[in-house]
Amino acid sequence: MTRPFLSIRNIEKTYGRVVAVQDVSLDIAQGEFVTFLGPSGSGKSTTLYAIAGFLQPTRGDVLLGGKSLLSVPSNKRNIGMVFQRYTLFPHLSVADNVAFPLRVRRQPKAEIDAKVAAMLKLVRLETMADRMPAQMSGGQQQRVALARALAYDPPILLMDEPLSALDKKLREEIQIEIKRIHNETGVTILYVTHDQEEALRLSDRIALFNAGRIEQLGTGHDLYEKPASRFVAGFIGNSNFLHGKLSRSDRSITLPDGTAIQGVALDKVGPGQGDVSIMIRPDHFRLHNGEAAPRLVGTVTDTTYLGEYTQLTVLTAWGGALSVRLPPDDRASPVEKGQSIALTCAPLDVRAF
């Protein structure tokens, strides 16, 4: 990245003594799709609002193409935004809603008409130009909002949980639309969500927020496979957290029942030593088949067959419950409730924090 397109530098926002955002820095390349992921109240929306100009950060700066945005009022920032709630103008038709940003810019009528037609085509609502927002479904309204936000060719499109009010099926449908529109227009998108699946599906990079800070920034693969902290590991995907003892010299981890996992990757277990928190993903477990690998014995307390995998709950010897996902090939010998089971996992998949 030579010069970042959008640069968020040490943004901080405090309300009295409450710190909403703390030292958030992020560089975004042109055309990139970056998602702010995190639980509610983690500062992701606050950061987005600072970029939109709805609030002034206490400290820090936002640069677009090298120029600070902070002194520019919202209506001059030329940024597109789709909101969580339906914000179409209820007194205007779909076409008039999309034309609104062009009309306030006093563009010639012919240009506006052409652009509105092109935008409605982009979101595949050509036939609905004369509808009023109240006559449309939530999904359609958000697509119109998307068309309105892109009508003036903004360099950045902000999306603040735009799909959270929709049901799952519709959400996935519009995710595909958003992905397609991102590819077709090449607009830089900053997307806020608390849904990790949505983040993984859409983004080039994900900034995972926690308590007002970026906990980790990276691709979905990075966050899942190389979580930088226990929070990241717990937030992205399902995880089992166990207590264990790490010995750096032996490169081994000992579980509470004495099971030793040899040959762990030291770069994946953090700087700790001694008592650590160990993370193993449910899908990293396999059935032990007698090879010389760590052997973890437990009792199956629950099994759920889910087609692509079988979900097990396994009670370990020290009384902890493990979530285990067995792939289809291990399904041949069906695992039954109450059965004793021996599990193993690849030492390189084990992480510690």
Added chain:
Amino acid sequence: MTTMTLTREAAVRAPRRMAGFWPTSPALMLLTVFFVAPVLGLLLRSVLEPQPGLQNYVEVFGSTTYLRVFVNTFVVATIVTVVTLMLAFPVAWFLAVAPRRWASLLFAVILLSMWTNLLTRTYAWMVLLQRTGIINKTLMGWGLIASPLPLINNLTGVTVGMTYIMLPFMVLPLQSTIRSLDPATFRAASLCGANRLQVFTRVFLPLAVPGIGAGVLMVFVMSLGYFVTPALLGGTSNMMLAELIAQLVQSLLNWGLAGAAALILLVVSLGIYAVQFRFFGFKAAGEVE
């Protein structure tokens, strides 16, 4: 056969409908005896006195004196409605967006003034506005004016007094509409490139139309028939319709002419109501949720 079934059904249904109706009868009777009957009586007298015919209406429409009263009534009602709207808009907006504590305080002030006796409030304005009142004395004390301003017994007095009385009737429907608007809509408009003025004229104002319609209707219709305030704060040269009716009944004992004037006022008020109802539906026609 069919007829019989129908009759039987009707017979079964009718008592059930009546069952819900009967408890309201005392109230309806009271209204009939003390409200509907006198109004009808007055309206009837307009075509029966002094002899049957439309001569009262001919007189009302034919005389320039009465015509002037009509025109004046509409002028005053229009001025009061416009001034009230301009004053009420910022108040309603403040009520809708201000922190809860401030909003409820202001709300209490508005309601309190509404509950205070109308006559008391009008006399209070007389005290303030008269030649030797606080306003004139202060202005003269500061040397801003040499002689007292004519603030009472004219259009200024009527406008000030009536605007004050009408304010709550404009503020309440307006703030109910404004509060139902989503601030995110205005943020979206702003980010779309609209400046403050454009957000106001292109988004806020159109969305506030139902509230404006309801308030304007209520204030205008009430102003048309207002009596006490114009009588006390107005002058003889700008008499309003309600004053004229009172004078016709009390001083001239001309019930027929008074009835004709009353009918015209009633028809005009209902006409405005109907127009508003047609354009804005129930909500704007005074129904505030």
